[in-house]
Amino acid sequence: MISYNDSDGSSVGHLTLFLAERQHDLLDNWRTACGNDFSLKGAESLSREQFINQVPAMLNVLGxxxxxxxxxxxxxxLTxxxxxxxxxxxxxxSDLSAEMHHLNRLLLGELRAFWKLNPSTNASLAFSYEHLAEFSNEINTGSITQYADLQRQAALNRAEALQKTLAELNEIGKQRSDLLRNSFHDLRGSFTALQGAASLLEMVNNSDQERKELLEILRRNLVNCRTLVTQLMDLARLEAGQEVLQIKCIDAAQMLTDLVSRYQPLxxxxxxxxxxEGPASLLVECDPIHLxxxxxxxVLNALKHTESGWVSVGWTLGNDNCWTISVQDSGPGLPNAIQNDFFAQTDDSSLHPMENVNMTADDSCHQEMLLTPSPQTAFSHKGEGIGLSIVKGLCELLRAGLSIESRRGEGTTFRIKLATYWQN
Incomplete structure (x- = not known):
């Protein structure tokens, strides 16, 4: 240990040298003290270099x-x-405050140790204590103020995020309310038609042709009611998270071919x-029922809204461990108003869970859009939003990308992009 003599009047300079010599041990003692403080949990997870951080530079400023x-x-x-x-x-x-308390306590201990080695430094002791007190105050103020500012900013960010989430939930609730209101409107209309047709059937002077027409009205509206109720139940299960995946190895080509053949009469x-159109065989891992x-x-949407022309279902195998289904029609396309309500402009992202595709505003070119939950405005027909909401929910469940290309007056193409092999 170096012996310091104050006879030349340079006790402050001696103290500076003393603290510089003791700095390594001081920092080790500080780390040990914090490690022994069971109320502190952060110190144990930091390396020595991480723990001391800016403190050596602060001690140099003190010197x-x-x-x-x-x-x-x-x-x-620095602070x-x-x-x-x-x-x-x-x-x-509280951890940061406790660490600073241990550091200040050890600095005072070093000052006492210096005074014991150099008892003739009484004249400069007050000066040294004054500097040390100011130094400790600045460390506490700088470090803790910065931490408190960050904490306040984090709290503000959380509040803003919660407010945004609340607004989004309110909007989803409004959209869902509109969707249900439109669905109930359609159901009420169908039941009104059923009641009217049933009443007319009771008239004895109806001809056979009139009775046949009334029975067709009954049949058609009963089918509409059954479809709407089934879709509402499906949507409720999706929203409740009650849909269970049953992943199997299937021949998607065969499944799609059979499905198309069932709708040929319609x-x-x-x-x-x-x-x-597609490969004769396409083995993939997927949930066949949800798909x-x-x-x-x-397909039903396309058949319903296409007045004349064609509807086509295609499937292709990609080179990126993915495969794609497309449902295309020669119908009227999507009006701008519906596009604005139904789709949101986004940036490209990965396949999982939903593929985002950019949207342009030019009607003369194809527009690719990401389906968003504004189902009450689906196409130009009330009630259609339920089916498309189910499509979107099932795509999310299957981690599938869903995109649309639409050109006014020339048709619409839905594309679903799925992984060939399921990954848990």
Missing amino acids: QRLNGEADREDFRL AGHGLHRWQKGYDL ANDRGLILNC QRIVQNL
Whole structure:
């Protein structure tokens, strides 16, 4: 140990040298004290270099001040940086305060040790204590103030995020309310038609042709009621998270071919061409029931809204461990008003859970859009939003990308992109 003599009047300079010599041990003792403090949890997870952080530079500034020199580093930046570091390491404010308390206590201990070695330094002792008190206050103020500012900003961000989430939930609730209101409106209309047709059937002077027409009205509206009720139940199960995946290895080509063949009579009745195109066999891992429901909804939508022309179902195998289903029609396309309500402009992202595709505003070119939950405005028909909401929910469940290309007056194409092999 170096012996310091104050006979030359340089006790402050001796103290600076003493603290510089003791710095390594001081920092080790500080780390040990914090490690032994069971109320502190952060110190144990940090390496020595991470733990001491900006403190050696702060101690160097203390030495410069004791020697009457100007600070060579911005002390406020050092203390703020230390507070930021502790914030990033997950410290509580009480942990940071406790660490600073241990450091200040050990600095005072070093000052006492110096005084014992140099009892003739009484004249400069007050000066040293004054600098040390100011130094400790600045460390506490800088580090803790920075931490507190970060904590307030984090609280503000959380409040803003909660407010945004609440607004989104309110909007979803409004959309769901509109969807249900439109659905109930359709159900009420169908029941009114059923009641009217049933009343007319009771008239004895109805001809056989009139009775046949009334029975057709009854049949058609009963089918509409059954479809709406079934879709509402499906949507409720999706929203409640009660849909269970049953992943199997299936031949998607065979499944899609069979599905298209089942709707050939409906296409013929409407005077439409319904075809399918793709590889004769396509082995994939997927939930066949949910996949069939997706395609079924899209095919029925296309057949319903296409007045003349064709509807086509296609499937292709990609080179990126993915495969794609497309449902295309020659119908009227999507009006701008519906596009604005039904789709949101987004940036490209990965396949999971939903593929985002950019949207342009030019009607002369294809528009690719990401389906968003505004189902009350689906196409130009009330009630259609339920089927498309189910499609979107099932795509999310299957981690499938859903996109649309639509050109006014020339048709619409739905594309579903899925992984060939399911990954848990």
